Every structure is written in C-alpha cells, then in structure tokens.
Amino acid sequence: MRLRAARLAPRDVLRVGAVGLHARRARVVLSALGIAIGIATMVAVVGLSQSSRADLMAQLDRLGTNLLTAEAGTDSMGNETKLPKNVVAMVERIGPVEHATATGDVDARIRRSDVVPEERTAGVTTQAVRPDLLAALNARMGKGVWLDIAGERLPVTVLGSVAAQRLGITEPGEKIMMNDEYVVVVGILEPVELVPNLDRVAMVGFPAAERYFGFDGHPTTVFERSTDASVEDVRAVLARTVNPGGDGPVKVSRPSDALAAKAATDKGLTTLMLGLGAVALLVGGVGVANTMVISVLERRQEIGLRRALGATKGAIRLQFLTESLLLSSLGGLAGAVLGAAATYAFALAQGWIAVVPPWSLAGGFGATLVVGMVAGLYPAIRASRLHPTAALNAT
Structure with a gap:
C-alpha cells in the first residue's frame, strides 16, 4: 500500500x-x-x-464656474484699450447674461499715513468698483461693510485681505492716504478665490474715484455671470460686445479655470x-x-x-x-x-x-x-x- x-x-x-x-x-x-x-x-x-x-x-461648486472676465489689453504700440463707460449695460444686453459689473484701474498712490514717503506704496493698488461687485464674485466681507450707493460717492475704501495686512490695518475705521487725500477704511474683504488680485487692492466707488483721484470713468475689467449651459456662447461674443469698435485687444478668461x-x-x-x-x-x-x-x-x-x-x-x-x-x-x-x-x-x-x-x-x-x-x-x-x-x- x-x-x-x-x-x-x-x-x-x-x-x-x-x-x-x-x-x-x-x-x-x-x-x-x-x-x-x-x-x-x-x-x-x-x-x-x-x-x-x-x-x-x-x-x-460654491463659487460657480459661470464667471467670465473681459480685460482691456494694450496694442502693439503700448496703448491701453479704452472700454466704453456704459460697458456693463452693453454686456447685460447679451441674452444669457444674468449679472454684470466692472472695475477700473485708478492712478492713486497708497500710503499708511503722510509720514510715509510717497514712493513706498506697500505694493497696494487702487481700483474703482461698483456696489454689485461683491455679489457678482460671491465674495464675502471679513470685517466692516461693503460700499453701498452712498458709500461709493464718499472718500472711503474697502481693502483686500493682503492689502490690509501690508498697510497694517486690522479694523475698519482707520485712515489711509490715497495720493494726498485721507480716506476711511470701512471694510476688509476675505480672500477672493476667483479673483485673487483683488486681495492686494484698495477699492473705492466709481463716483469717488472720478471726484477725488482724477479717474476717467472707463472700466478696465468686466465681470459677468451667465447660465452654466451658455458660458461658452457668451465667451464667444463677449470681447466684441465690450469693445465693439475693435480698436484694441480684449482678453476674455474664465477664473474658475485656474482652480x-x-x-x-x-x-x-x-x-x-x-x-x-x-x-x-x-x-x-x-x-x-x-x-x-x-x-x-x-x-x-x-x-x-x-x-x-x-x-x-x-x-x-x-x-x-x-x-x-x-x-x-x-x-x-x-x-x-x-x-x-x-x-x-x-x-x-x-x-x-x-x-x-x-x-x-x-x-x-x-x-x-x-x-x-x-x-x-x-x-x-x-x-x-x-x-x-x-x-x-x-x-
């Protein structure tokens, strides 16, 4: 066996x-x-x-992917494109557009006080904004209040989060200098994820920028929101809409693409x-x-x-x-x-x-x-x- x-x-x-x-x-x-x-x-x-x-x-999902921006560029001679003053109304006439707003670059030097030399601007720039910018970007206030219809005509400003840090501003109510004009800080924004360059900006209303800082009233950046399904269609016509004369380049981008x-x-x-x-x-x-x-x-x-x-x-x-x-x-x-x-x-x-x-x-x-x-x-x-x-x- x-x-x-x-x-x-x-x-x-x-x-x-x-x-x-x-x-x-x-x-x-x-x-x-x-x-x-x-x-x-x-x-x-x-x-x-x-x-x-x-x-x-x-x-x-929270910020939305339907935000488009149109920025004025410069031509081959270095001349900046001038967008029409009524560009927001022009963009709002595009059918699928739900909301439009704009900002403009302002030539104003920013200092903490008059004892700071004029050339030391702390890397903070100035922009003119509309009261509806906060809602258009889904941005939020960190401290203080946003510019309302009355505030956009007064020498007051809202600082981006980085701008506030650079200027040493921790609470609303303090003053800073724009050119030779003292302005009151009424609010500080939380970081703006979709448009991070606003974090380094001091914002004033369009009327105040024209009255106190010699702003010409021409926007340099347009923001618009449309339905998700029509974003690409709006993108195709946005440049021609904001600059119908075609006398300079316009850059159209989608901020959510960066994320x-x-x-x-x-x-x-x-x-x-x-x-x-x-x-x-x-x-x-x-x-x-x-x-x-x-x-x-x-x-x-x-x-x-x-x-x-x-x-x-x-x-x-x-x-x-x-x-x-x-x-x-x-x-x-x-x-x-x-x-x-x-x-x-x-x-x-x-x-x-x-x-x-x-x-x-x-x-x-x-x-x-x-x-x-x-x-x-x-x-x-x-x-x-x-x-x-x-x-x-x-x-």
Whole structure:
C-alpha cells in the first residue's frame, strides 16, 4: 500500500507560519516597518490628493464656474484699450447674461499715513468698483461693510485681505492716504478665490474715484455671470460686445479655470509621490526577503527535523511562504491604518473634506501580498531543498 503525504490544514499552516514570527519579534517589527512606511506613504498621498481635489471642487461648486472676465489689453504700440463707460449695460444686453459689473484701474498712490514717503506704496493698488461687485464674485466681507450707493460717492475704501495686512490695518475705521487725500477704511474683504488680485487692492466707488483721484470713468475689467449651459456662447461674443469698435485687444478668461488647473496639477504631484511610496515599499520588500533568508539559515535544524518526521518539500515551502505573507500583511495593515489616520489628521488641520478612497486601501494591501509572495519565494524554495541529514548536522 502506497503511503500518501499528509497535508496541513489551513489553520495549521497559519499556526506554523506564525510561530516563526513570534520567535523573532524585534526583527519582525523592523521588517514590517519598512512595508508599513511604503503603504502608509501611498495611502496618504492618494488620500491627501483626493481630499485636496474634493476641496477644490467644493470651492468651484460654491463659487460657480459661470464667471467670465473681459480685460482691456494694450496694442502693439503700448496703448491701453479704452472700454466704453456704459460697458456693463452693453454686456447685460447679451441674452444669457444674468449679472454684470466692472472695475477700473485708478492712478492713486497708497500710503499708511503722510509720514510715509510717497514712493513706498506697500505694493497696494487702487481700483474703482461698483456696489454689485461683491455679489457678482460671491465674495464675502471679513470685517466692516461693503460700499453701498452712498458709500461709493464718499472718500472711503474697502481693502483686500493682503492689502490690509501690508498697510497694517486690522479694523475698519482707520485712515489711509490715497495720493494726498485721507480716506476711511470701512471694510476688509476675505480672500477672493476667483479673483485673487483683488486681495492686494484698495477699492473705492466709481463716483469717488472720478471726484477725488482724477479717474476717467472707463472700466478696465468686466465681470459677468451667465447660465452654466451658455458660458461658452457668451465667451464667444463677449470681447466684441465690450469693445465693439475693435480698436484694441480684449482678453476674455474664465477664473474658475485656474482652480481646475490646480486640481490637474495635483495629479502630477500625486504620481511623483506614489513613485516615492513604491520605492519605500520595495525597500520594505527587500527587508522582508532578508529576514526570511536569515530565518532559513538560523532554522536549518528545525527544517531538518521536520523533514525527518515526514514533512514534504511542499509543506516546508508553504511554511516559509506563509511566514513571509504574514510578515508583509502585518506591515500592510499597519501602513493602511497609519496612512488613513495621517490623511484625516492633515485634512482636518487644513479644513479639507477628508477622502480616503477604498481602492487605495485595497490596492495597498494587495501590494503587500505581492511583495510578501515575491520576497518569500526564494527563501521558501531554499528551505525546501535542504537535505534532512545536512540540516540536522548544521551548527
């Protein structure tokens, strides 16, 4: 009667594989740490990228993607295009346009006070604005009030967030100088995501700019909002509408494209960081392979004894392959938890929407199994090839 080799049950395979890890705890922890770092890096990179992109998309949803701007440019001779004074009314006559407003560049030097030299303007410029600008841009006041119909005729100003910092203005009610005229700061804007150049501007009303600072009344930038479905149609005719004479260039842009481009740029950075995570995972796999090779060398007598008691080559291979998989899985689970925790902590600190895609966790753990399989294959084969007599006589 031919004897058949006994096979270990799955539970026994796991138990035998875990014994080897339990006997070498410090080495196991250090080897698993390399795997954990690689997986944590990959999960965190994917999670933070997705969280950042989700936050950007939330901003776009809140700010709207239907805002277009038309700016006066300069011709080849360096002459600036003059937009008509009634350009807002002209734009509002475009059928799908829901709202239109404008700003104009004002030649006014801004200083904190009269003791500051005139050439030190702190990098703050002046623009004339309409009372409906705040609503058109979905901007919000940080402190104070916005310019109303009365305020746009008075020597008062609203500062962008950066302009207020540069001028040292922390509260409404303080005064600054525009040219040789003192004006009162009645409000400070919160950062304007869609039009960040307004953060460095001091804003006054159109009538006040004409009366106190010699403004000619011609807008330089027009903002309009239309229905989402008609944005491209409006974009096609906006330049000809704001400058019907065609005597100079007009630049039409969509501010939300900058945020969309930022989200696309994040994809490239994510790819780079995933590559770094893969390198860390590879280093961890080398550590696992090294641990398993040393384990085979140290346990030759154990292998010889098991072979003498009837363990087959396949059982020995399965034992060491199981050890490698358990070691990698330990690091993979720890890395997935650390990566998810890091993502949530950083997203919370940044005020983002925390997003950890389930596929990143599953993919990371699957990668650890592949690494464990590859790293443990050679040591397992080497262990199975040890002759029982030679292994028992090893010192």
